[in-house]
Amino acid sequence: MLVDRFLHTERSQYQRIDIFDTYRYGRVFALDGIIMTTDLDEFMYHEMLVHVPMFLHPNPKRVLIIGGGDGGSLREVLKHDTVEEAILCEIDPKVIEAARKYLNTSVEFDNPRAKIVNENGVEFVAKFKDSFDVIIVDSTDPTAGEGGHLFTEKFYQACYEALTENGVFSAETESPVLDPSWVKLAYKRIKKVFPVTRLYLGFMSSYPSGCWSYTFASKGADPVEDFDPQKVENFRKELKYYNSDVHKAAFALPNFVREIIRNL
Amino acid sequence: MLVDRFLHTERSQYQRIDIFDTYRYGRVFALDGIIMTTDLDEFMYHEMLVHVPMFLHPNPKRVLIIGGGDGGSLREVLKHDTVEEAILCEIDPKVIEAARKYLNTSVEFDNPRAKIVNENGVEFVAKFKDSFDVIIVDSTDPTAGEGGHLFTEKFYQACYEALTENGVFSAETESPVLDPSWVKLAYKRIKKVFPVTRLYLGFMSSYPSGCWSYTFASKGADPVEDFDPQKVENFRKELKYYNSDVHKAAFALPNFVREIIRNL
Numbered sequence: 001m002l003v004d005r006f007l008h009t010e011r012s013q014y015q016r017i018d019i020f021d022t023y024r025y026g027r028v029f030a031l032d033g034i035i036m037t038t039d040l041d042e043f044m045y046h047e048m049l050v051h052v053p054m055f056l057h058p059n060p061k062r063v064l065i066i067g068g069g070d071g072g073s074l075r076e077v078l079k080h081d082t083v084e085e086a087i088l089c090e091i092d093p094k095v096i097e098a099a100r101k102y103l104n105t106s107v108e109f110d111n112p113r114a115k116i117v118n119e120n121g122v123e124f125v126a127k128f129k130d131s132f133d134v135i136i137v138d139s140t141d142p143t144a145g146e147g148g149h150l151f152t153e154k155f156y157q158a159c160y161e162a163l164t165e166n167g168v169f170s171a172e173t174e175s176p177v178l179d180p181s182w183v184k185l186a187y188k189r190i191k192k193v194f195p196v197t198r199l200y201l202g203f204m205s206s207y208p209s210g211c212w213s214y215t216f217a218s219k220g221a222d223p224v225e226d227f228d229p230q231k232v233e234n235f236r237k238e239l240k241y242y243n244s245d246v247h248k249a250a251f252a253l254p255n256f257v258r259e260i261i262r263n264l
Numbered sequence: 265m266l267v268d269r270f271l272h273t274e275r276s277q278y279q280r281i282d283i284f285d286t287y288r289y290g291r292v293f294a295l296d297g298i299i300m301t302t303d304l305d306e307f308m309y310h311e312m313l314v315h316v317p318m319f320l321h322p323n324p325k326r327v328l329i330i331g332g333g334d335g336g337s338l339r340e341v342l343k344h345d346t347v348e349e350a351i352l353c354e355i356d357p358k359v360i361e362a363a364r365k366y367l368n369t370s371v372e373f374d375n376p377r378a379k380i381v382n383e384n385g386v387e388f389v390a391k392f393k394d395s396f397d398v399i400i401v402d403s404t405d406p407t408a409g410e411g412g413h414l415f416t417e418k419f420y421q422a423c424y425e426a427l428t429e430n431g432v433f434s435a436e437t438e439s440p441v442l443d444p445s446w447v448k449l450a451y452k453r454i455k456k457v458f459p460v461t462r463l464y465l466g467f468m469s470s471y472p473s474g475c476w477s478y479t480f481a482s483k484g485a486d487p488v489e490d491f492d493p494q495k496v497e498n499f500r501k502e503l504k505y506y507n508s509d510v511h512k513a514a515f516a517l518p519n520f521v522r523e524i525i526r527n528l
Contacts, residue, residue: 024442041441041473044518177305177469178288203467203475203518205441209305210474211467241518249516252509254308254467 001025001206007102012094015140019102025206029070029103031095031140037070037105038206045172046105046138047242048202048250049214050076053134053170055231055247056221060133063087064162066121066150068138069095071106077136078108079237086114089125093118122149128162135159137171142182151182153189160193160219169194169217176201176257177209183257188264190217198223199261200250202241213257214250224251265289265470271366276358279404283366289470293334293367295359295404301334301369302470309436310369310402311506312466312514313478314340317398317434319495319511320485324397327351328426330385330414332402333359335370341400342372343501350378353389357382386413392426399423401435406446415446417453424457424483433458433481440465440521441473447521452528454481462487463525464514466505477521478514488515 001022008019018030026039037045050073054060061084065073069090077086090096096116099106108114117124125135137159139150149155150171159169173186183199191197194217204212216223229244265286272283282294290303301309314337318324325348329337333354341350354360360380363370372378381388389399401423403414413419414435423433437450447463455461458481468476480487493508 043520177467201467203441203465203473205473205475209467209469211469240520243516243519243522245516246518249513252507252513254505254510255507256307256504258507 001028008098010094010098012092014092014094017092017094017098019098027103028206029099034141035206036140037072037103039104041205042070042072042105043240044202045204045207045212046072046076047239048200048212049073049138049170049172050136051239051242052200052214052216052223052247052250053136053168054080056168056216056218056223056227057133057166061085062132063134063136064089064125064128064132065136065138066125067091067140068136070099070103071109073136073138074114075105075108077134078111078113079235083113088114088116089119089121090116091118091120120149122152122155122158125155125162126158130164131162133164133167135163135167135169137169139172141174142186151186151189153192156190156193163219165219166221167219168221171215173199173213173215175207175209175211176213176260177211179208180260183213184260184264187215187261190215191264193217195219196222198251199253199257201253201257202250224248265292272362274358274362276356278356281356281358281362283362291367292470293363298405299470300404301336301367303368305469306334306336306369307504308466309468309471309476310336310340311503312464312476313337313402313434313436314400315503315506316464316478316480316487316511316514317400317432318344320432320480320482320487320491321397321430325349326396327398327400328353328389328392328396329400329402330389331355331404332400334363334367335373337400337402338378339369339372341398342375342377343499347377352378352380353383353385354380355382355384384413386416386419386422389419389426390422394428395426397428397431399427399431399433401433403436405438406450415450415453417456420454420457427483429483430485431483432485435479437463437477437479439471439473439475440477440524441475443472444524447477448524448528451479451525454479455528457481459483460486462515463517463521465517465521466514488512
């Protein structure tokens with residue numbers, strides 16, 4: 001990735017924040033040297049992380065995003081008109097500040113349906129019971145900054161309890177090509193907590209290996225069996241990646257990925 | 265990609281050939297500086313390029329691979345016991361030599377069902393009429409070496425004519441993320457020649473963007489409608505990527521990819 005110019009660098013309380021422009025990927029936002037978003041492909045990641053659970057819930061009104069300080073997941077959540085309140089719980093206020101100043105993904109920060117809180121996600125979610133229709137974990141890598149806390153069973157259990165009866169959940173769960181042990185660990189821990197747990201995949205060009213995994217979980221709804229493609233066909237907002245065929249296809253796992261989560 | 269050590273470099277009549285070892289991707293083979301195979305992920309590319317057309321043909325006996333001098337496509341073709349003869353038409357004998365010496369993908373070069381010829385693919389295929397059950401175009405990039413000739417309408421027309429009545433065809437057709445214009449051009453030209461043309465996608469970590477397109481074409485068989493998953497379930501050879509669910513899912517295109525080939 002060839003860099004054109006550096007725009008911003010700082011060391012916050014939690015991590016190093018960098019923003020720079022590149023020739024082929026446009027503007028890039030990185031935490032602790034790990035790419036979080038690029039103009040070219042952030043839509044791939046955010047649409048897959050957000051719309052898979054959002055379209056599974058019959059009527060998502062209250063949504064919690066943990067992490068996701070760039071705002072891309074918030075933007076996708078708010079495309080759903082049913083949403084009355086979307087809370088973005090980003091631990092680091094400096095990420096919010098930088099995103100607001102430099103990133104297009106922050107476009108919905110001032111939407112009246114959005115609420116931004118700067119708290120530790122693990123502690124924040126533990127305050128709620130039976131409260132959210134959808135929880136989306138848009139974390140950094142488990143090895144970077146505060147990301148590790150968002151890969152613990154304790155955290156997943158708190159998410160389960162904060163969800164309503166029909167609640168659905170998604171989390172980014174790393175690359176099955178380069179970090180299969182993280183995929184396995186996250187999937188296994190989520191599966192211990194939720195009765196329905198399904199791994200799915202999407203392209204994400206600027207992330208290591210370009211092959212990214214997400215884990216869907218719910219208290220009962222199956223992301224393929226209970227999916228209604230008509231809801232997506234009727235959706236009137238612009239989507240650049242996600243569609244009803246992609247939704248179903250994302251759960252078809254190559255053999256080497258099936259192998260990672262076999263017998264868990 | 266961090267390089268451990270260089271093993272081989274030469275400038276052949278057609279291109280520069282490099283082979284080196286890396287830390288995370290294992291051994292890498294490159295032509296004109298562009299990665300062709302790595303130990304870590306060559307199976308993703310070769311299985312998707314080869315098995316999609318191979319499982320579509322009712323009884324593939326004669327197969328032609330154009331390019332593919334590393335041998336990975338040949339290895340996958342020969343996993344099908346119906347195959348009586350697989351011709352590998354690699355223009356550059358130096359690639360065959362280097363592959364034989366350094367690459368695991370060359371494992372089937374001496375298989376009695378395999379025949380290696382070093383000829384220009386465009387001229388070679390033009391010698392045949394109604395002759396092959398499957399033709400697989402395993403080319404380098406259109407901008408590198410002799411790759412450009414394998415993206416012309418003239419070449420696709422010759423492939424059509426060299427195929428039998430039930431003949432099926434696949435070609436690698438570049439990255440929809442970074443080179444949409446090449447995807448479009450290849451797809452459009454193939455579609456001008458074949459009555460059935462369908463774009464499909466697969467992960468390919470070491471190729472630019474990690475998102476790779478292939479184009480399936482045939483004289484009648486549809487790769488989704490006419491696909492028999494049972495044939496794959498009964499297949500007894502090891503596959504690390506391809507399975508019947510992946511076959512179908514590969515044809516589900518994200519919106520930005522649908523857009524590239526709309527109205528062609």
